[in-house]
Every structure is written in structure tokens, then in C-alpha cells.
Amino acid sequence: MSKDMTILPNMISEIREIMQTARNRAAQQVNSELLTAYWNIGRVIVENEQKNSERAEYGKETLRHLSRTLTKEFGKGFSLSNIYNMRQFYIEYPIFQSVTGKLTWTHYCELMTISDPDRRSFYEKECERSGWSVREMKRQMATSLFERLLLSDGKANREKVLALAAKGQEIAAPEDIVKDPYVFEFLGLPENRPVMESDLEKALVRQIEDFMLELGRGFMFVGTQQRVTLNNTHYYVDMVFYNKELHAYILIELKTVKLMPEAVGQLNMYLNYYASEVNEPGDNPPIGIILCTDKDNVTAEYALGGLSNKIFASTYTYVIPDKAKLIAQVEAVLEQWDREKRI
Numbered sequence: 001m002s003k004d005m006t007i008l009p010n011m012i013s014e015i016r017e018i019m020q021t022a023r024n025r026a027a028q029q030v031n032s033e034l035l036t037a038y039w040n041i042g043r044v045i046v047e048n049e050q051k052n053s054e055r056a057e058y059g060k061e062t063l064r065h066l067s068r069t070l071t072k073e074f075g076k077g078f079s080l081s082n083i084y085n086m087r088q089f090y091i092e093y094p095i096f097q098s099v100t101g102k103l104t105w106t107h108y109c110e111l112m113t114i115s116d117p118d119r120r121s122f123y124e125k126e127c128e129r130s131g132w133s134v135r136e137m138k139r140q141m142a143t144s145l146f147e148r149l150l151l152s153d154g155k156a157n158r159e160k161v162l163a164l165a166a167k168g169q170e171i172a173a174p175e176d177i178v179k180d181p182y183v184f185e186f187l188g189l190p191e192n193r194p195v196m197e198s199d200l201e202k203a204l205v206r207q208i209e210d211f212m213l214e215l216g217r218g219f220m221f222v223g224t225q226q227r228v229t230l231n232n233t234h235y236y237v238d239m240v241f242y243n244k245e246l247h248a249y250i251l252i253e254l255k256t257v258k259l260m261p262e263a264v265g266q267l268n269m270y271l272n273y274y275a276s277e278v279n280e281p282g283d284n285p286p287i288g289i290i291l292c293t294d295k296d297n298v299t300a301e302y303a304l305g306g307l308s309n310k311i312f313a314s315t316y317t318y319v320i321p322d323k324a325k326l327i328a329q330v331e332a333v334l335e336q337w338d339r340e341k342r343i
Helices: 008-047 060-074 080-092 105-111 117-130 134-142 145-151 154-166 174-179 181-187 199-214 261-278 310-319 323-342
Strands: 219-230 233-243 248-255 287-292 299-303
Touching (some): 008 080, 008 105, 008 181, 060 080, 080 105, 080 219, 080 261, 105 181, 117 134, 117 145, 134 145, 199 219, 199 248, 199 323, 219 261, 233 261, 248 261, 261 287
Antiparallel strands (some): 287 299
């Protein structure tokens, strides 16, 4: 090996270190700017409340309008729940210098769910000191690390509890910051959505999408894997349509197993989210459809989500395809899938 080639590993190592440092700094800078922006948005909201009093009711409709306006102009990231989080962020951290740039916005959203200030402060400091990811912080909270330390007797026991807590700890890479959906929203970048788990689900999505669009009657396709963020956790609705005749969103969930109670609960959660955060004035309550594609139990279920208006329910039954037609579509895809596998 020539002398020039022997120095190549050292060059690569040095360049790798330069790039890693640059990426770390860039990620930290993005995170710092996001926290600064969200804190200032919270400040603007609070200062415009009645005499800057945090006890004053600001009016949910005012914040809802703010959420819609900002979402239209800047895209995702300004859901009603996130607007509330920004407001709470300013209230909980009125001095911005107390905010550490080592934690992400998702960290702070999770921390703000802790009502006890001492408990919150403990997890915040441990996150910063130990470099916990959000997932790791939630794990430590779920295992009651703070309470276990309070109950530990003597320094030796406290050190033992901390040592046990460190096991399984995830060291978050700085690159994880720029993977946070909130950062994607802040920068206006397209989000990396979850990939469908199977080719079967992809085939079903294509088939049902075409079927719904062929129905006409005012159907508009919104998209697949539409994100819903609740309590700092991200979920994804398989398919979303909007019907102009019904003035309602139609949410479809595809399950490759038989119908389970938790599927109904999950869809109902999505319906509540759309009713609260996505619906515009004049929209009717969203409609949910669960398609279970288990071959022994091909079932289509409608989750009406509390539709008490009988006139609307009647229109809904008329416009949305009946179960038999939806089942036939799913069965056709399953049969085609079987044939392709046998070839």
C-alpha cells in the first residue's frame, strides 16, 4: 500500500468528525430557533389576554381561529393543541433564559403535562444531564424514577436507583432533532411519513381510493397517512376524503385483522380530533369507516362518532357506499392478491 493510501483512513476520520460537528451545530441551531419562535408566539397570545392575566379565559374560539389562520399560512404545526402548548410554554417558562436548548420542543410538550413543578424540574434536569431522548424520558417517567428516588434511603440507595434507571437508556443523536415532525413543520419541509406495512395495504388503499372517487357525489381525496398529534404522540389516519355534499370529512382505517374494539376507539379518537381541530365553521361532524380485511371476516364498519342529527345521518347513509359494496371491493382486492401470490 502506498503512503498516500495509508493516510486515507485518517483523512476520512477527520472529515467525518468535521461533518458530525457541523451537523450537531446545525441541529442545535434549528432547535434553538424553534423554541425561541414558539416561546414568543406564546408570549404574544398571553399578552393579548385580558390584562395579561394567565387566569383569564382567552376564548377557545379565538385560539381556534388563530390556529386555522396560521395553519393556512404556514402549514402544520399550528394545531389547536400546539397553540395551547405554546401559550403554556410561555406561562411555565416566563424567563426564556431558563429554557435549555439541549431539549427539543417535543421534550417540553411532554414535560408540561407534569403538574408538580418539582417533578417536572427533576425530569427536565435529568434529560439535559443524561441526554435522554423523548422516548427515554417517557420511559423513566412511566417507571416513576422521581418517586423511587424520593423513597430511596441513603446515598447508596439513591445511586443504585440511578444506576438501574440508566440501564436501557437511549442516547439521542443530534440528528434526531431534525427528524422531529415539529421541526419539519417549522422549516416547511415535507415530513417523512410512515411507510405502509404491507403491499396488501397499499393495494387496498389504491382500490378504495379509486372506488370512492368513482362514486362522484362531491368526494375529494385529501390524502393517506394523515397525521394526528395528541398528547405529544403522533398517529396516522390511513385515508381521508372530504365530501362537499355532506360538508364532512370521511376517515377510513384499514385493518388486516378482524374488527377489534380498540380499532373503534382509535377511529373515534381521530373523529374527535378532526371535529375539534380540522373542521371549519359549517362542516358537519366527520364520518369514520373501518375496513377489516381478515379473510375469514371481511367487515366494513361505520363509526358514526355521535352523529345525533337524524337528517344528516340519513344523508350520510345515502351518500356513503353501503357495507355490501365496500366489502365487495375489499374481497376483490384479496382475491387478486391471492392470484398474484400463486403465480
